[in-house]
Amino acid sequence: MSRPPRQAFISHATADDGYVAELESFLRAAGLAEVFNDAASIRPDDAFWPVIQQGIADSELFVCVISAASSASDWVRREVEHARSLGGRVIGLRIDRSPVPPYFAGRDVINFVVGPTAERRIDIDRQNRFTKYAPERLLGRDPELALISDAWKKALRAEAGRPHILTFVALGGEGKTSLVAKWAVDELSAKGWPGCEAAFAWSFYSQGTRDQVAASSDAFLKAALDFFADDDADRAFAAGPAGAYEKGQRLARLVGSRRSLLILDGLEPLQYAPTAPTGSQLKDQGLAALLKGLAQQSQGLCLVTTRYSVPDLKAFRQSTAPEHELKRLSPEAGTHLLTTLGVTGSAQELQAAVEEVKGHALTLQLLGSWLRDAHAGDIRQRQLVKLEEADAEEQGGHAFRVMAAYEASFEREGDAGRRALALLRLLGLFDRPVTADCFEALRQPPVIAGLTEPLFAGRSQEHQVVGFGGWVRRLFGAKERIKYERVSPAVINVALQRLESARLLTVHREAGSGHLLSLDAHPLLREYFARQLREQQPDAWRAAHGRLFEHLCARTNEGDQPTLEDLQPLYQAVAHGCLAGLQQRACEEVYYARIARKAEAYAVKKLGAFGSDLGAVACFFDQPWQRVSPALTEADQAWLLNQAAFRLRALGRLTEALEPMRAGLNAYVARSEWKFAAIAASNLSELEMTLGEVAAAAQDAEQSVTHADRSGDAIQRMVNRATHADALHQAGRRAEALKGFREAEQMQQELQPSYPLLYSLRGFRYADQLLAAPERAAWQAAAAGQHGPAEEAAGHHEVLQAVGQRAAQTLTRGQDERWYSLLV
Structure with a gap:
């Protein structure tokens, strides 16, 4: 069997560095002593060409990474041609769908591109x-x-x-x-x-x-x-x-x-x-x-x-x-937009209107549509909008002023206007396009007072007047019963067409059948109507979100192994439930039972959906990430604080994770739940250590030991002593750290006599502590150019042997498949 080549040379463009790093690791693992990565330290400059030539000459394997970037590089072409001139072996690796460069035409190329190249x-x-x-x-x-x-x-x-x-x-x-x-x-x-x-x-x-x-x-x-x-x-x-x-x-x-x-x-x-x-x-x-x-x-x-x-x-x-x-529209472009919408007036008046709204495209579109629909396009009527009172610092401030004018116009129109306005207000309940099924759920009886009455045709239900009793009821003003029936789909379609014509919403229909798929509006318009409904009709706001919560819970069948798409309606249900004031039900019945699958933590462990899960957890906070809704039990509040902290930490948002993690710890301490307090304090310590806050990490790790001892949980007492010992080690308190690791290992022996050594992360940290002194001595000796006393060297050698034996023992036991999970 021939020996592997001593050195390989990788020719590539800088844009392919990420791919080449993986390739370099692979070649080294295959037995190559050296891999010459030309872009790692050499810039494409003629002054360094002799270094490149020598690198190619010393290599028995020449690999060219073929991509769009390398094909456009004269430097890569030059390297390939030089390698061939030396009679070396040149291998082309094609990593994308760009055409193979001419200097590889007619030659064998290894294709690393999977799948059809011409598929559209x-x-x-x-x-x-x-x-x-x-x-x-x-x-x-x-x-x-x-x-x-x-x-x-x-x-x-x-x-x-x-x-x-x-x-x-x-x-x-x-x-x-x-x-x-x-x-x-x-x-x-x-x-x-x-x-x-x-x-x-x-x-x-x-x-x-x-x-x-x-x-x-x-x-x-x-x-x-x-x-x-x-x-x-x-x-x-x-x-x-x-x-x-x-x-x-x-x-x-x-x-x-x-x-x-x-x-x-x-x-x-x-x-x-x-x-x-x-x-x-x-x-x-x-x-x-x-x-x-x-x-x-x-x-x-x-x-x-x-x-x-x-x-x-x-x-x-x-x-x-x-x-x-993207700059604001110019006066000329803004004027043109208004005129295309049917607005009339002098050039000076039109340009003045554009300037008043600072050339904001959406506001001009809304203003033009409103003037056309409510005032026959007369630009002079823009004064009714009071644009000068808009908050210049508010996102969409001028657009909100125009929408207020539109809202007032709809109210004055009677049933047709109020129906159009009700449809727009429904969109304020959502943070995404409104699907047809949710739209239909909101249109179902009973009426949501203050919101959906215009979408129903109401008529008095006549009382039967019989004898003296019927006359008394009429005389003293007994309330008539109103029977509500939904207006016809044709009437709803007329309202939708009107709003789409005014560019206030977008209607998505199925091609061919024309069936409604979804409704959407600009985010600023949704925000406007959400604010209006939430502040002016809070009961309707809560009732509508409650209706959506019940609908999404009932219609969703996520199955036994749901995908992320299967869970999306449940994530939406959590949001609507919390906005409806149903936080406890949303937490217990939907998030914990159906999304997390209770202790299984399905969404994060099986799907890796930390971001989506954090979005659901955020719904339960009145102020992220500080205060959970008091509508939840104290136990659930503490649990959700830790859920938020864990997900933020997993997503790399470490600084944000500190606040809910500490709040969760305090909540467990207040409830005297010492086991969970110990876990929370340990997690907080590890997070602080990651952020470089070593002193705080040592202090919270010490708290975790105190809480674990109060809990009486043997595992937590052992685990948190190891965490505390590691924090002490990182803080430079080596003697205390060594004592803590020995205490933890003694507890490990009592817990599992057949596994007397600390293992998994705890074993690694203990080994790191033991190796610190030999490592420090080696660096000092290297810096001084001389070895320390023989006795000291012998002591370090014993430590190295002991750590090696620990590792060997752990790996040997790890071959037992039943014990493997203990290693990780």
């Missing part, structure tokens, strides 16, 4: 009918449309240094979604998607609120991984328990290996507010991994819209991920 996949209407948001005419955005077109053409030509991600930043209502949808429809969909292998769109926008505490990428990652999957392994990975970060990385590779168009609309729910200490960074690890991966390597184009800048992409802003601020 298009789905930009799966989630919310994205193409419905493309206006017939888009005014004032020609430069931005040209910018997207230019980026897409460069992607098709595989130009080096081109944009991989284009981000458009603007306030809500400036037309970000309309811009991207219009380009996708006109430039790709209408022309048969030329050059596009895959297109996928997803909207993250929620209710237009300033701060989304627990929005998640879970549903998006699952759907996108399914869509871009090359094989069943990808689909199994999408449905499995891997974390969002790993799924984001996998998705970046799948999307980036094609000429793909990926549209991420309304990213702001997954960002911190700009006022947060972190700025507007992404708080979702999955999206961060996806975007950073695409910024480094992608054959296609990703279009992002958001209200906030994305600092996570700052390093790529001058190269592959430029960010563009």
Whole structure:
């Protein structure tokens, strides 16, 4: 058998560094003594060409990573040609669907691309009918449309240094979604998607609120991984328990290996507010991994819209991920928009109206529609809106003023106007498009007072007047009974058509049958009507959410092994139940019993849906992450604080996890639940250690020992002593740490005489403590250039032998399959 080559040389483009790192590890594991990764330390400069030549000459295996980026690199071509001139073995590894470069034409290439190369996949209407948001005419955005077109053409030509991600930043209502949808429809969909292998769109926008505490990428990652999957392994990975970060990385590779168009609309729910200490960074690890991966390597184009800048992409802003601020409409474009909506007046008056609303596209659209419908398009009537009183700092302040005027007009119209207004108010109950079944549930009798009466035809039910008793009832004003019957579907359709014509909502219907699928409105409009209903009709607000809670609980059949999609109606039910004041039922009957599957923690352990689960937990908080609703029992409040802390920690939001974790600990202490208090204090200590707060970690670990001793739980007494000992070790209190580990191991021997040594994480930490002194002595000797006393060296050797024996004993026992779970 021939020996493996001494050295391998990997030629590649910088954009493929992530792939090459994995390849390098694989080659080393295969027995190579050295792997020469040319981009790791050598920049493509003629001054370093002799170093490259020597590296190639010393290598018995030459590997060229073939991708869109390397095919465009003259440096990679030069390395390949030099290797061939030396008679070396050159292996080409094709990792994406870009054409094989000419210098590999007619040669054997190992294809690492799985799946068909010419398959076209298009789905930009799966989630919310994205193409419905493309206006017939888009005014004032020609430069931005040209910018997207230019980026897409460069992607098709595989130009080096081109944009991989284009981000458009603007306030809500400036037309970000309309811009991207219009380009996708006109430039790709209408022309048969030329050059596009895959297109996928997803909207993250929620209710237009300033701060989304627990929005998640879970549903998006699952759907996108399914869509871009090359094989069943990808689909199994999408449905499995891997974390969002790993799924984001996998998705970046799948999307980036094609000429793909990926549209991420309304990213702001997954960002911190700009006022947060972190700025507007992404708080979702999955999206961060996806975007950073695409910024480094992608054959296609990703279009992002958001209200906030994305600092996570700052390093790529001058190269592959430029960010563009979408400016307000110009006076000319705003005037043109008003006139197309049927508004009349002098040029000066029209331009004045544009300036009053600061060129805000949504406000101009609403204003134009209102003037047309209520005042025959007379621009002079805009004074009735009192735009000057709008809060300039409020998101959508001017739009809210116009909606108030629209609302007043509807009220004056009688039944037809009130019916249209009731439909708009229903949309304020949701943070997403309203599905047909939820819409029908709200329209069912009995009437929700203060909300759905206009959707019913009410008539008095005549009392039968019999004798003297009937006359007395009429005389003294006995209340007449009102019998409510739902208005016909035709009447509802007329109202929907009117609202769609005014561009106040979007109606999605099934192709062919015309059956209603869903209703949607701009997030700012939903926010306006949610605020109005919540503040002015609180009883109706709670009753409507209660109706939706009951409906979603009853109609959902999640089955024994539900997917994340199967659980989505239950997550919605939790949100509606909490808004209805039904927190205890939502917690016990839905979240704990059906989503978590009680102690199974199904959603997080089986599906890895930490983000979605955190969204459900957030519903129970009056103030995330500080105060749980007092409508819940004290035990459930403490439990939910720890649920929130655990999920925040798992999602990498470590600083946010501190507050609920400490609050949960205090709640358990107040209830004298010492076992749970010990666990909470131990978790808090480990979190503080991760954040570098060593002194606090040692203090809370000491508390965990105290609580464990009070609980009398033997396992917790042993486990938390080991945690405390490790914290003392990290704090430099070595003697105390050693004493703590010995106490913990003595307890371990009493608990399991057949397993007398600390194992799993506790065993690792003890070994780390034991090895600290020999390691420190080795560094000191290396720095001084001399060895210490022989007696000291002998002592360190004994410690090394003891730790080795511990490891060997643990591994030997770990071969017993029944004992394996104790190792992890």
